Amino acid sequence: MKLAINGTTQGFEGDPRTSLLDFLRRDCGLTGTKKGCDHGQCGACTVLVNGQRINSCLTLAVMHEDDEITTIEGLGTPQDMHPLQAAFVDHDGYQCGYCTPGQICSAKAMLDEAQAGWPSAVTGDLTAEAELTPEEIRERMSGNLCRCGAYSNIVDAITQVKEDAR
Amino acid sequence: MSKSITLDQPDERNLLDRMAQGTIGKPRNRLEGPDKVSGVATYAAEFPASNAANGVLVTATISKGEVVSIDEGSVMDMPGVLAVISDQRMIARPAQGGAGEAPVQQVRQVDYWGQPVAVVVAESFEQARDAARRLKITYNADDAGELVLNPEDAKVWEEAPDTETVQQGALPQAMAEAAHAIDATYTTEGHNSAPMEPHAALAEWDGTKLTVHASLQMLNYNIDELADSLGLDAENVHLLSPYVGGGFGSKLGISPDVAAASVAAMQLGRPVRVVLSRQQVFHSVIRRTETTQRLRLAADSDGRLQGFGHEAKVTNLPEEEFAEPVTQASAFLYPGQDRVLKVEMARIHRMTAGSVRAPGEAVGMQALEAAMDELAEKSGIGPVELRLRNIPERHPSDDIPYSSRRLAECLKAGAEAFGWDDDDRRPAQRREGEWWIGTGMATAARIHNIAKAEASVTLMEDGTAVVATDMTDIGTGTYTVLGQIAGEMLGLDPADVLVRLGDSNLATGPGSGGSWGASSSGSAVQIACEAIREELCDMLGCKDEDLTLKDGFAIHSNRRQSLPELLNGRNIEKLGKLEPGDTEDDFSQASYGAFFTEVAVNAHTGETRVRRMSGAFGIGRVLNEKTAKSQCMGGMVWCIGSALTESMMFDRRDGHLVNHDLAEYHVPVNRDVPHLNVIMVEERDPAASPLQAKGVGELGICGGAGAICNAIYNACGVRLRSFPMTPDKLIAELPDI
Ligand code: FES
Ligand code: FES
Numbered sequence: 001m002k003l004a005i006n007g008t009t010q011g012f013e014g015d016p017r018t019s020l021l022d023f024l025r026r027d028c029g030l031t032g033t034k035k036g037c038d039h040g041q042c043g044a045c046t047v048l049v050n051g052q053r054i055n056s057c058l059t060l061a062v063m064h065e066d067d068e069i070t071t072i073e074g075l076g077t078p079q080d081m082h083p084l085q086a087a088f089v090d091h092d093g094y095q096c097g098y099c100t101p102g103q104i105c106s107a108k109a110m111l112d113e114a115q116a117g118w119p120s121a122v123t124g125d126l127t128a129e130a131e132l133t134p135e136e137i138r139e140r141m142s143g144n145l146c147r148c149g150a151y152s153n154i155v156d157a158i159t160q161v162k163e164d165a166r
Numbered sequence: 167m168s169k170s171i172t173l174d175q176p177d178e179r180n181l182l183d184r185m186a187q188g189t190i191g192k193p194r195n196r197l198e199g200p201d202k203v204s205g206v207a208t209y210a211a212e213f214p215a216s217n218a219a220n221g222v223l224v225t226a227t228i229s230k231g232e233v234v235s236i237d238e239g240s241v242m243d244m245p246g247v248l249a250v251i252s253d254q255r256m257i258a259r260p261a262q263g264g265a266g267e268a269p270v271q272q273v274r275q276v277d278y279w280g281q282p283v284a285v286v287v288a289e290s291f292e293q294a295r296d297a298a299r300r301l302k303i304t305y306n307a308d309d310a311g312e313l314v315l316n317p318e319d320a321k322v323w324e325e326a327p328d329t330e331t332v333q334q335g336a337l338p339q340a341m342a343e344a345a346h347a348i349d350a351t352y353t354t355e356g357h358n359s360a361p362m363e364p365h366a367a368l369a370e371w372d373g374t375k376l377t378v379h380a381s382l383q384m385l386n387y388n389i390d391e392l393a394d395s396l397g398l399d400a401e402n403v404h405l406l407s408p409y410v411g412g413g414f415g416s417k418l419g420i421s422p423d424v425a426a427a428s429v430a431a432m433q434l435g436r437p438v439r440v441v442l443s444r445q446q447v448f449h450s451v452i453r454r455t456e457t458t459q460r461l462r463l464a465a466d467s468d469g470r471l472q473g474f475g476h477e478a479k480v481t482n483l484p485e486e487e488f489a490e491p492v493t494q495a496s497a498f499l500y501p502g503q504d505r506v507l508k509v510e511m512a513r514i515h516r517m518t519a520g521s522v523r524a525p526g527e528a529v530g531m532q533a534l535e536a537a538m539d540e541l542a543e544k545s546g547i548g549p550v551e552l553r554l555r556n557i558p559e560r561h562p563s564d565d566i567p568y569s570s571r572r573l574a575e576c577l578k579a580g581a582e583a584f585g586w587d588d589d590d591r592r593p594a595q596r597r598e599g600e601w602w603i604g605t606g607m608a609t610a611a612r613i614h615n616i617a618k619a620e621a622s623v624t625l626m627e628d629g630t631a632v633v634a635t636d637m638t639d640i641g642t643g644t645y646t647v648l649g650q651i652a653g654e655m656l657g658l659d660p661a662d663v664l665v666r667l668g669d670s671n672l673a674t675g676p677g678s679g680g681s682w683g684a685s686s687s688g689s690a691v692q693i694a695c696e697a698i699r700e701e702l703c704d705m706l707g708c709k710d711e712d713l714t715l716k717d718g719f720a721i722h723s724n725r726r727q728s729l730p731e732l733l734n735g736r737n738i739e740k741l742g743k744l745e746p747g748d749t750e751d752d753f754s755q756a757s758y759g760a761f762f763t764e765v766a767v768n769a770h771t772g773e774t775r776v777r778r779m780s781g782a783f784g785i786g787r788v789l790n791e792k793t794a795k796s797q798c799m800g801g802m803v804w805c806i807g808s809a810l811t812e813s814m815m816f817d818r819r820d821g822h823l824v825n826h827d828l829a830e831y832h833v834p835v836n837r838d839v840p841h842l843n844v845i846m847v848e849e850r851d852p853a854a855s856p857l858q859a860k861g862v863g864e865l866g867i868c869g870g871a872g873a874i875c876n877a878i879y880n881a882c883g884v885r886l887r888s889f890p891m892t893p894d895k896l897i898a899e900l901p902d903i
Pocket of ligand 2: 093094095096097098099100145146147148149150362411412641
């Protein structure tokens with residue numbers, strides 16, 4: 001079977017027990033996606049599958065025939081950073097950096113979700129346009145743990161990208 | 167070649183402020199930032215190694231006893247399985263921070279649930295994981311009478327080995343005579359460091375030399391721990407930790423994965439990778455002990471402390487020397503000539519207790535600061551005013567002066583930034599719908615230490631520089647601050663300084679632990695740069711005072727020469743060495759600060775939300791305002807966890823850790839944390855280090871949970887003396903509305 005990773009077609013023939021996360025990290029050499037718990041509890045492994053965020057440790061590689069996967073490496077490079085990546089650097093939205101790729105992939109999809117009008121648990125009026133207040137960002141980013149405690153700066157980084165995009 | 171400074175006197179030269187580059191202290195972005203946000207930064211398990219096999223640890227399912235047999239045949243026929251190893255060179259416990267020798271190694275002698283007993287190695291991770299799960303092990307469980315699993319069942323309490331007991335004057339009498347006295351007992355539960363990167367090691371053995379990529383904080387000590395465990399010479403062990411995905415104490419000493427991967431690589435003659443599962447991070451590495459703390463505060467009618475008592479009970483496994491130094495800040499923070507400080511330890515069979523971020527103050531300060539709030543209320547003195555009245559002139563037991571101490575400034579700056587009202591502290595006065603609203607504050611304090619450190623700096627012929635040391639960056643900003651120190655001293659943009667870290671072949675530093683890394687290794691970098699400047703002065707025939715280095719140019723006597731021109735094809739390499747000296751004993755040295763917070767407590771459910779939090783901190787010279795503030799913010803997030811959610815829960819019948827993952831052990835998530843306001847109070851501390859900087863990595867966790875506890879009381883009038891203050895504890899006490 002085949003799947004597209006960061007725009008490149010990849011074959012998968014491996015052990016069917018292989019999670020999408022381990023496939024990316026080991027077989028594709030894309031170690032930017034991190035393993036923090038392997039149980040869907042931390043968000044470090046967040047990648048985009050057909051544009052939506054997913055915990056790649058909670059899904060098997062074999063389940064993604066023909067899917068388009070975007071990892072942190074597909075968003076930008078050190079020389080050519082995605083605006084979210086640049087904002088995380090400017091706002092110090094990280095410390096050890098281990099949760100960071102997951103945070104950024106999650107933020108990318110989260111911004112798109114809000115753009116598409118998806119409400120969250122803290123949205124007051126479900127029919128009004130979703131406004132990404134800091135409280136909304138905190139709620140929507142709560143699936144991504146950061147033990148270094150960079151949350152305050154992460155919210156600032158995402159807020160800046162949201163505002164720059166206006 | 168080298169220059170050495172021993173800090174026997176305060177270093178009043180203040181070299182960095184005399185320099186011209188103007189980069190030190192600035193809120194510069196991290197040098198390695200683009201690599202981290204792009205997923206290019208490589209952590210231990212991620213280094214490529216062709217032909218690497220994968221090991222998965224098997225851990226004990228009893229709390230004490232022995233392994234009778236391991237039935238290798240139960241898994242050796244499974245696809246891909248290469249070996250089942252249960253070897254005396256493996257380690258049964260992690261090494262304690264700074265141990266520098268092997269920890270307890272008998273993996274077949276079980277002392278706690280979750281202890282590693284074997285490692286199963288297979289071609290792939292999936293194969294090894296499956297086989298590890300199916301491996302049949304027979305235990306002889308020793309559950310006869312003596313087995314103590316819970317602190318409340320412990321009968322023998324010994325004096326903690328490393329914490330000085332203080333018995334001064336007559337505290338009971340001071341308590342009896344005090345105008346205002348508090349005698350309160352607080353408890354805290356066990357904590358796990360829970361770094362986001364699980365401990366991991368990739369070991370390669372070439373028949374003589376062992377190379378291990380691992381996630382470790384203090385390579386200098388780790389080399390000896392691993393060499394001793396394996397029976398190798400330290401020269402034949404090479405450790406690499408260029409990136410560490412969080413440590414918080416749990417990676418101070420080698421962890422079981424490091425020894426297991428090494429033994430397996432040596433046995434199989436091929437690279438072996440062992441990564442701990444998240445559950446193993448919880449039950450096979452370290453915990454912070456639970457504590458019971460009795461605080462006695464005896465104040466005169468003005469609120470001035472005449473008597474002070476802090477006695478704590480902690481636990482650890484048999485044979486471990488580490489005892490959480492709960493009273494560490496209590497020794498110097500507040501006055502009181504009638505004084506009792508004591509830590510007692512009992513031996514129980516839970517996983518190794520060790521250093522978790524800010525061992526001692528993290529739990530000691532939160533209880534002390536909650537008790538201080540009780541004293542403020544009882545004496546009718548505002549909490550800030552009470553603390554301002556209790557700043558001692560000299561160390562209350564050792565009678566030595568303090569080095570620079572900005573506690574009063576932090577209290578005032580923090581109060582002002584927060585909009586603190588010190589006068590009206592009546593509880594349960596403000597409600598917004600179903601939420602009680604209240605505020606609380608606390609002092610922050612954490613001892614300062616430096617350690618012996620070496621760093622090499624090379625000024626390259628092209629006018630760039632290379633800094634090299636085995637120091638680590640565990641998220642603390644080491645890459646960046648060392649680049650800024652060298653940049654300031656040598657007149658370079660830090661972008662032109664290549665900082666190499668986390669390689670045990672490089673100059674030896676103390677590593678990241680106890681908040682000592684930046685001031686120790688940073689001082690060594692400064693000293694190496696001084697030596698380079700001396701050589702440049704010789705070349706130019708001028709004095710250091712007359713030499714200005716800025717933007718890659720050397721300027722003196724109205725002459726301006728580019729560094730490449732001046733160096734004319736040569737590199738200047740110098741080794742800087744720092745030794746701690748007499749200032750360690752001549753001054754009481756610590757970082758200080760103050761926390762202010764506002765919480766909302768739900769009147770029906772007892773849920774607490776932190777709505778605002780500010781902290782003002784005095785840490786000596788700030789090396790990088792951005793990364794220093796991030797360190798403080800991280801600490802404040804830990805305060806929220808410690809106050810409200812974090813608690814290791816053990817099954818009291820068999821000693822196993824029940825909440826051994828991130829779904830059940832609740833670290834704060836984004837929504838638990840408000841915007842954090844951090845104020846850095848300007849300070850230089852010449853006694854602390856040649857940089858005049860002190861530690862920052864732990865200060866932010868030392869006391870803030872007390873501020874939250876005090877805010878809960880102020881909000882709803884419930885004074886819980888039991889951390890974390892979970893809804894189930896609060897709900898029983900809440901007032902009717
Ligand atoms: S590794 Fe997937 S959620 Fe933690
Ligand atoms: S940056 Fe370390 S866990 Fe988030």
